[in-house]
Amino acid sequence: MITVAHEALENLVTEMIGRAGSNPEEARQVAHNLVEANLLGHDSHGVGLTAQYMRHAKAGTLTVNGHVSLVSDNGAYLLLDGNMAYGQVTGGEAMQLGLDRARTAGVAIVGLRNSHHLGRIGAWGEICARAGFISIHFVNVVGHRPIVAPWGGAEARYSTNPYCTAVPATDKNPMFVLDMATSRVALGKVRVAYNAGKEVVEGALIDHNGLPTRNAAVMYEQPTGALQAFGEHKGYGLALLGEILGAALLGGPVTDPAQQGRETICNSMLTVIVDPKGFGRDIPFADAIDSMLAYVTSARPGEGVDKVRVPGEPERETGADRRANGVPVDPGTWALLVEAGVEAGMDRHDFDGIAG
Numbered sequence: 001m002i003t004v005a006h007e008a009l010e011n012l013v014t015e016m017i018g019r020a021g022s023n024p025e026e027a028r029q030v031a032h033n034l035v036e037a038n039l040l041g042h043d044s045h046g047v048g049l050t051a052q053y054m055r056h057a058k059a060g061t062l063t064v065n066g067h068v069s070l071v072s073d074n075g076a077y078l079l080l081d082g083n084m085a086y087g088q089v090t091g092g093e094a095m096q097l098g099l100d101r102a103r104t105a106g107v108a109i110v111g112l113r114n115s116h117h118l119g120r121i122g123a124w125g126e127i128c129a130r131a132g133f134i135s136i137h138f139v140n141v142v143g144h145r146p147i148v149a150p151w152g153g154a155e156a157r158y159s160t161n162p163y164c165t166a167v168p169a170t171d172k173n174p175m176f177v178l179d180m181a182t183s184r185v186a187l188g189k190v191r192v193a194y195n196a197g198k199e200v201v202e203g204a205l206i207d208h209n210g211l212p213t214r215n216a217a218v219m220y221e222q223p224t225g226a227l228q229a230f231g232e233h234k235g236y237g238l239a240l241l242g243e244i245l246g247a248a249l250l251g252g253p254v255t256d257p258a259q260q261g262r263e264t265i266c267n268s269m270l271t272v273i274v275d276p277k278g279f280g281r282d283i284p285f286a287d288a289i290d291s292m293l294a295y296v297t298s299a300r301p302g303e304g305v306d307k308v309r310v311p312g313e314p315e316r317e318t319g320a321d322r323r324a325n326g327v328p329v330d331p332g333t334w335a336l337l338v339e340a341g342v343e344a345g346m347d348r349h350d351f352d353g354i355a356g
């Protein structure tokens with residue numbers, strides 16, 4: 001592993017995204033979001049995506065320096081089009097517009113369709129939670145070949161459609177963030193295993209015959225297999241809600257054969273923003289969370305586990321470690337970064353100089 005200080009990594013990726021056509025503010029926003037994903041332990045959504053983003057910018061399947069545009073505005077409902085601009089920009093704009101609406105209407109239902117990759121969905125939930133609101137996010141992913149098999153199916157039909165809910169911190173507990181792909185593992189984790197020549201966890205993949213396998217190559221070599229849904233039929237059902245609520249409801253593109261030949265990442269996302277005081281100020285919401293979490297996490301840990309955790313906690317722990325000790329980047333990902341940077345006119349020494 002190569003270890004890089006997060007500030008240096010962010011500067012490097014800012015330079016790369018800038019060279020792909022973004023203005024300095026956008027380049028910084030994108031780089032910050034990617035490095036934050038690495039810091040929190042989600043390398044699948046970190047700087048390893050830089051080269052892909054640059055390719056999409058060059059091909060015109062990502063709109064650099066783009067913004068959301070308003071499609072419709074109806075009471076608590078706001079529909080935005082992301083115009084295939086960077087999700088790091090459109091996601092932030094959608095949350096700010098949604099929060100403004102929730103502050104006046106008590107609730108906001110925000111549709112964002114046709115955005116380029118929104119990255120770690122937790123980033124958007126955390127903005128809402130920091131502002132004191134609960135947020136619920138249903139998301140679909142299209143723009144490339146499908147990679148997840150429907151439950152009972154032997155071939156891929158949709159993608160890793162993430163789901164997220166974030167709840168503001170209480171006096172005793174930090175914010176609660178459940179943020180997850182609806183596949184057993186994210187594709188980026190299979191990529192890391194493939195690059196390292198390692199096997200993937202049991203139950204994550206099927207081969208082209210629909211049979212379970214731990215061989216990461218089935219996602220990168222012909223004949224291709226597929227990722228499995230998490231939680232069997234239940235995860236599959238939740239993923240379809242990503243299509244129905246996250247895209248179909250908003251007029252965004254749903255998974256279909258037309259997506260097969262595309263070479264981009266397109267997210268559509270439904271965000272419901274709720275005021276925790278909406279049902280009345282006398283409901284002891286925070287106290288109930290605190291007593292429930294205290295009881296749940298008091299369970300005796302199972303074998304090989306140091307303690308019972310709450311969603312969001314692993315990310316905070318990894319974040320504290322990586323902020324202090326640097327971000328590990330696997331050699332395969334680093335080589336792709338260097339290659340993309342050099343191709344964009346950067347000096348190889350810019351990379352060598354920060355790699356520990």
Ligand code: NAD
Nearest residue numbers: 119120121141160162177178179180181186309310311312
């Ligand atoms: P994951 O499996 O690592 O974690 C999922 C959730 O489980 C997190 O909320 C985490 O805090 C919680 N968790 C993990 N270990 C826990 C433990 N021991 N106890 C309690 N809670 C625990 O995440 P993932 O499914 O690999 O998703 C990674 C990221 O990928 C997410 O940020 C997701 O939004 C993102 N994603 C984005 C897209 C997109 O198209 N934009 C698609 C898929 C996934």
